[in-house]
Amino acid sequence: DAGVIQSPRHEVTEMGQEVTLRCKPISGHNSLFWYRQTMMRGLELLIYFNNNVPIDDSGMPEDRFSAKMPNASFSTLKIQPSEPRDSAVYFCASSLRQGMNTEAFFGQGTRLTVV
Amino acid sequence: RKEVEQDPGPFNVPEGATVAFNCTYSNSASQSFFWYRQDCRKEPKLLMSVYSSGNEDGRFTAQLNRASQYISLLIRDSKLSDSATYLCVVSLFPGGATNKLIFGTGTLLAVQP
Numbered sequence: 173d174a175g176v177i178q179s180p181r182h183e184v185t186e187m188g189q190e191v192t193l194r195c196k197p198i199s200g201h202n203s204l205f206w207y208r209q210t211m212m213r214g215l216e217l218l219i220y221f222n223n224n225v226p227i228d229d230s231g232m233p234e235d236r237f238s239a240k241m242p243n244a245s246f247s248t249l250k251i252q253p254s255e256p257r258d259s260a261v262y263f264c265a266s267s268l269r270q271g272m273n274t275e276a277f278f279g280q281g282t283r284l285t286v287v
Numbered sequence: 288r289k290e291v292e293q294d295p296g297p298f299n300v301p302e303g304a305t306v307a308f309n310c311t312y313s314n315s316a317s318q319s320f321f322w323y324r325q326d327c328r329k330e331p332k333l334l335m336s337v338y339s340s341g342n343e344d345g346r347f348t349a350q351l352n353r354a355s356q357y358i359s360l361l362i363r364d365s366k367l368s369d370s371a372t373y374l375c376v377v378s379l380f381p382g383g384a385t386n387k388l389i390f391g392t393g394t395l396l397a398v399q400p
Binding site: 265 | 288319321329330331332333336372380386387388389390391392393
């Protein structure tokens with residue numbers, strides 16, 4: 173398996189523009205997570221899905237952020253309109269819960285810069 | 288209060304030293320515990336799971352104290368290649384087959400030659 177695949181790897185955009193981040197989880201995994209990482213706040217859980225259904229989006233900072241998972245092999249995180257404070261590395265991770273084992277596998281991340 | 292708290296460091300230690308990281312978590316319903324490692328500009332990767340009885344993997348030893356809601360990681364005989372950020376992770380099972388992974392902010396370790 174190729175692992176969790178995220179695109180793009182890097183994104184530079186102007187304030188006010190729409191940004192869409194994409195994620196392909198590992199085949200067979202039933203949970204998908206979106207995290208944001210900054211120096212100040214570390215890794216923050218934004219939203220997670222189980223079997224394509226959003227379970228907890230309490231970490232989504234505000235209405236400008238939205239996430240979808242239309243099928244088991246694809247998810248998007250959208251920011252509209254983007255702001256400079258959204259600049260961060262956004263990670264997608266997937267896991268398959270087997271008993272107490274819930275190891276999450278991460279993609280390489282999307283480094284977003286909003287200018 | 289953050290759900291998972293760690294000392295951010297950095298911990299600067301010489302090669303061969305023993306170093307210990309600590310972590311506390313606030314949700315007593317937390318079910319599983321892990322240490323992840325993150326290299327600079329890379330994604331986090333699982334280092335080891337943490338069991339109630341304590342567990343060891345080579346130079347690494349992890350301990351869990353459920354009563355105190357405390358997790359630790361001990362690294363013996365530090366190598367230069369151990370330099371990374373170590374992330375404490377707790378897993379909650381809110382219901383059904385779902386699991387929610389909460390990460391601490393990480394502790395930066397720099398092993399000096």
